[in-house]
Amino acid sequence: MGAPTVYDVAKRAQVSIATVSRVYRNPDTVRSQTRDRVLAVARELGYVPSGNARGLASRSTGVLGLCFPDYADPEVEDDGAADDPEQMLYADEITRGMERAARRHGYALLIAASLAGGPESLVAKVAGRVDGFAVLARTVPTEDLEIISRRLPVVMIAGPREIDHLDHLEVANADGEYEMATHLIRDHGLRRLAFLGGTTDSPDAEARFHGFQRACAAAGLAVPDEPDTRGNFTQADGRAATDRLLQRVGQPPEAMVCANDQMALGALQALERQGLRVPQDVAVVGFDGIPLGRMVRPSLTTVTQPMRKLGEAAVDLLVERLGEPNRSPRSMLLPVTQTRRESCGCPSPAPEAGLSRLG
């Protein structure tokens, strides 16, 4: 009881398999009478063309891929908030942007997030099934990427230009953090700033720290060599890192600049638990612009990335390169915006959404 194939349809419709194929690929090259007969038989038999066979024979799939790391905060998954749309994070927004853009270009999107187990399998899984794909930084070992990108268009999102012949997309991490830190120093008059960094293998987090350093230097403050503390980007890490920081001797900082929003949220929690008020005692700022940041109290001041646009740009680059495989590698830097809310000491912003914005 295997699924019907071109052969079954061909036989039943009294034509060759080539004709069946044509009916689906170039309907116009088949006499309409023949075509109708084939189509009729096809539905009668429940024939569905095999995408795999098609891809194999034609060397193209009409599918674009996206690989991203398993960013999910475990604690977020487990509690009752699992159904809260506000939890949506970085990768989801990029997915969304890519899906939209892919659709416009007539492509479907294959999404794969790495999970415990070989990352090898992750890329292989995707790479073998798409015409090209995007990778979020730190998802795939550079070496694997190096190999695969020799065979397939790959665009690297939000990482360093690890491989120089890849198309590459990034946001203005350093400049964005520079501007944010400068805001804290100049507009709020803060001087003792602490930086809650990410892991050293994250180029984005490092770039943000560099921006922070530059701001300190520009303001004539001491320039730290290293972040005051680090975490692995989750809320839990942010809490832990903040606790560690507070336990150190000396007074708490006047401001905490966090490498991403999730850790900033964790910092908010840790500070609250220590009885410190934000922003009166300590200002807190994040980076990313996740939706949850605007819902918490105090609402989170942050540097907002154009996440959706990243996804769209990735698809655009992919499609471009598919059309022109030998074009020289292209790199784009997308701008970020400053989102000033309560946690830095700025006044609570006016309602951010209202009917006026809807139409």
Add this chain to the structure above:
Amino acid sequence: MGAPTVYDVAKRAQVSIATVSRVYRNPDTVRSQTRDRVLAVARELGYVPSGNARGLASRSTGVLGLCFPDYADPEVEDDGAADDPEQMLYADEITRGMERAARRHGYALLIAASLAGGPESLVAKVAGRVDGFAVLARTVPTEDLEIISRRLPVVMIAGPREIDHLDHLEVANADGEYEMATHLIRDHGLRRLAFLGGTTDSPDAEARFHGFQRACAAAGLAVPDEPDTRGNFTQADGRAATDRLLQRVGQPPEAMVCANDQMALGALQALERQGLRVPQDVAVVGFDGIPLGRMVRPSLTTVTQPMRKLGEAAVDLLVERLGEPNRSPRSMLLPVTQTRRESCGCPSPAPEAGLSRLG
């Protein structure tokens, strides 16, 4: 300059293609010495297994699919809010739930939204590349589904049980709307309610209307045969339908019960433009629970669907059936919740998110 294949690797590593294949599928069945040699050659050559060939030969892909209609409100896409996460709609939440669940089960997710052009191609595209897939109601012609589902596990989300041998998922539309309408009537003392319906081909919208009718009946009010006006689910439709309603002779209704949130948002705009205050002059309620509903002013009272759970349940059903192909079709009804905000006349709720909820 074709991509290297098993043959190239086999020749260079002095083994047969079968061995190369084994190295990737069952590494343990190959002597480690041989394996290392093959792997070395593979990376040297830049070999990446073809997912298509694999799928063809093994009849399984490790990919699950999702088809949904192109719900996007055009006006939402076009304006500057394109990067606003609050715009996220129904299908996106389901996507998210499916992606998460698929990942847990070791599957990747293929997403395809219909676009102008043959829906035929949409299903074919997905169906031929996945081990099973989910379809949002009204995305794919029933006839096509009927055919495809004979060959592949399909779960239908949020539609009627159009095809009785399909696994099927829906939410408590009628009960949810019944409860909402009853709230308006009993708790707010409203009596002249108008229903802004969807298109007649949407079973969800119709079910909601039935729930509305039941509430009217239960309260001893006149029971309408038909929605007072209808729209095609977008904000623009909601505005237009509301304008039409208001232009009709007679006084405006005391409440507008809308078949979905987007139209309710449109209704809010139309009422505002007519100088009517919500909820003082007219109460407005929606259905779905899209994020934007909580950001608008007045915030939207609505019946919230467990969208993410729908996605997860879809994957679970798919995986179950993949494991047990002949299991009898299963149908699940997911509960909805009442979300009372300002637009029905309830007091503005306490801040919905705070640190307390985060850990």
Add this chain to the structure above:
DNA sequence: CTGAAAGCGCTAACAT
């Protein structure tokens, strides 16, 4: 406009 035939790259028995 239609048919014949040669693959596309891999997996899966079945041998050895």
Add this chain to the structure above:
DNA sequence: ATGTTAGCGCTTTCAG
């Protein structure tokens, strides 16, 4: 442990 041999279902010249 490894090799041989068939396909998997379709696209694609090349003929006719």
